[in-house]
Amino acid sequence: MNDLNRHPVYMDHAATTFMKPEVMAAMAPYFSRYFGNPSSLYRFACGSRNGVDGARRQVAAAIGANPEEVFFAAGGSEADNWAVKGAALANRERGDHIVTSAIEHHAVLHTCGWLEKQGFSVTYLPVDEFGRVDPGDVEEAITDATILVSVMTANNEIGTIQPVAAIAKVAHDHGVPFHTDAVQAIGAVPIDVERMGIDLLSLSGHKFYGPKGTGALYIRRGTRIETLIHGGGQERGRRAGTENVPGIVGLGRAIELATADIEVHNRRIAAMRDRLVRGVLGSIQDTRLNGHPTERLPNNANFSFRYVEGESILLLLDARGICASTGSACSSGSSEPSHVLLATGLSHEEAHGSLRLTLGDANTEEDVDYVLEVLPDVIGRLRRISPLTPVRARIPEVD
Amino acid sequence: MNDLNRHPVYMDHAATTFMKPEVMAAMAPYFSRYFGNPSSLYRFACGSRNGVDGARRQVAAAIGANPEEVFFAAGGSEADNWAVKGAALANRERGDHIVTSAIEHHAVLHTCGWLEKQGFSVTYLPVDEFGRVDPGDVEEAITDATILVSVMTANNEIGTIQPVAAIAKVAHDHGVPFHTDAVQAIGAVPIDVERMGIDLLSLSGHKFYGPKGTGALYIRRGTRIETLIHGGGQERGRRAGTENVPGIVGLGRAIELATADIEVHNRRIAAMRDRLVRGVLGSIQDTRLNGHPTERLPNNANFSFRYVEGESILLLLDARGICASTGSACSSGSSEPSHVLLATGLSHEEAHGSLRLTLGDANTEEDVDYVLEVLPDVIGRLRRISPLTPVRARIPEVD
Amino acid sequence: MYTEKVIAEFTNPENVGEIADTDGVGEVGSPTCGDIMKIYLKVEEDRIIDARFRTFGCATAIASSSMATRMIRGMTLSDAWELSNADVVDVLGSLPEAKVHCSVLARDAIRAAINDCRTRRGLELRETGSSRCGGGTGCGSCPENG
């Protein structure tokens, strides 16, 4: 039963991606050759300075920003913390209210929780059964005291894409800056900060075949935001710390690659994903697809299999060489039901029985075939063990 | 005059170091092979999980800590921000007073400045002419409201090593936790958090031949500290964000290498440094060595050359292929006189005329010879240009 | 995260199923908690001659159900009552710290089954010592458990 000799079928690209060889190639010279501190004055440091400048242009180009509006950080979580705390603290004298959604990543939700302890108040907007925020709800939630609206571009669990431009417009109509966590969206949803009216945007390198521990925050010129990491004058005085030059260079190259052929790429991935979804829903009864039927990330499939629990599904898949996830991958060991699934109205049982399969560049049609072969068996086994399974769904009874 | 064809003589190891090949070799498999998210449940992720766990043990072993007390961060600045803000905010109801020194790195000083804006009060202890903090001054500064003492292990500009164990003892006698910024000390000063009584310690990978954008905070078990970056449950819920696995693995290997043969290494570097210092003081008049004569980092030489300005020295050295620094490397373009040199009692003129040469593993005796050959000429040229230079120090007059 | 032994027990559990003419059934947990364990006993005199289970839950819950039913087969009811989750964990080798409490479910289900057996025999219930949430200890996150 252990198929690990076959190299694992990796369908957890929303958790993290492998790093592309082109990205490694771009980074390689910056570890030991152009190793200078970009802040140093001597010419030798130009190598690293140029690397950082080039990456800043690459990130800017990918999201329709000016290079001066791109600030590097050490990942999506730092960027989210910076955006939300930074905007909140910088606008404290203007108001103390933040509007966000119930399905944000914990990097935003727990940051909001911290701000609540500092005396801010936060509205967590509900979502519909598909996980969408209604811009009308944003409108209603905004008060005179609102200083930030933060709604993610696309959800990491169910893949639902939010009407970001419409939400941004509502925020701006009330003079409130708009932040979006685009960590999952880069390379999947075309981003244009101008057109979409985004004031702050977080991204993370390892979600699009770039290096782990890299990220960026886009800060529209004129947006009030406090510094999160104080110290030296790096990043034009806004984010202290010697620049992770190889990481930044890798991030730049990765975002360039990820956004270059975004439509072709999406079509290929979405076609595989659609076949996977059809196959799963067609072969396993009492199963639902979570998230939005169309407004979703091209690589995301999220199912609830009734009567069984997610971790068990995961580990049986693992035993067959398939890497997948349940809920989000953030808190190992915990088996909390997903706050995202609960927010879409699922029962605890359904939320517990969720499986997220996220496809990526290395996946093939054979991978999809293999998952379609293994998954019904895995769910069948667990359903035969479960006391919740109705007899009709327990065929064949014998193990 | 341009000697750049000769590969540059790099004497700015306090700004950053090249990455050792052994470190690169340790990291290499974690970019694209063991790329799994350490929080994922499947066996494939064990590769990265094991990498992170191993690095945690390596860091712990290097500083005499338990692995459970080591938390990875994205650099020295983040670790300093986390330690100082985290301890301050977590102890807010106990008091609002912090004791630190006037010569801390900006990652501590500006963090303290931010805390002052949040209502904390901070005592910035003076230092003597050698840059040492007097533990007696710490004793005097501590009040009932003091919740943190933060004094660096060794200074990044003048290399002065602080009596950390004595300061920690004073803090503990008053029930106050003690943080030290050991970013410059790792690999140069033997660290034992138990013996030295350290409760919080910051370190940064790129200062000891490890990767940029990596660092760690040691948190003694039981030390009250708030989270700086909120979100997922990584680092046992204390520092959110997908782990920079290759970076962490590199940090672990680098600290292992840096602390393995610390005494042999120090002897070799210090011998070169001492010859450099003797040579400079012997050949260039009106020059002083900044920092402590003996209690200093083995690789650090910091001079004040009267009548001339630091950036000019740096750029003339650069033209001759020597990489050095003046003040700290943090704020490019700024020519503020060093707050450290001013704190040791130097005049503005002397502080402006400082040069820091920091040796490292790649330096040879020939490098020292070369600097000793070039530097008197560089200082001579600038002194002949300067209106401050007395005639006796301007020989030969003709350029 | 899990040892090979736990994975083996989980992927090939023994004693899955029901006992038609059972002498005692115990069910603990709830869907809200993310775990439900149901244990069926066949008892002759004071000795457990067959034990079966159905479990909805994580790998630990399934592995410990399987292991616990294997362990109590052949035991007297009073020995089975004393089976602790530490005993189960010991035989499984080890569990991730965050998962240890999930194995408590098995002990709770066994006690519930024994008590059911006692009820059928007209004996009084023993104090199970298990807590809220239907006797489960919240292997998943249980709102009632905070």
Add this chain to the structure above:
Amino acid sequence: MYTEKVIAEFTNPENVGEIADTDGVGEVGSPTCGDIMKIYLKVEEDRIIDARFRTFGCATAIASSSMATRMIRGMTLSDAWELSNADVVDVLGSLPEAKVHCSVLARDAIRAAINDCRTRRGLELRETGSSRCGGGTGCGSCPENG
């Protein structure tokens, strides 16, 4: 950071030194500011026939001293008075943004020297338009400049 042209002017400055029988000397800046510039003029009628400098300061200060003295040689005093730091920067190519203000020192020193020349000739001083800190603009950080 600096262009090749600035580096060249800085590493091989022209007109370093003093003029023994000078017709006007201007000194601006202070050690506290990190920059002192002293310019010596030799003037025939209304025309500058020689200009020399001594500068304590950063590469920009030295390069712009050198360039400015080169530029005012042969100029009339009133043309030299009008030399702006933008003119000097233009000829140097470009300067890092944070350094542009350091080149103002040269203009200030020239005006101070011309005023000294006017004093020696018994003319009244012209308003230099330069600010605090001995006329310097704080190329380094000047406490008086905040």
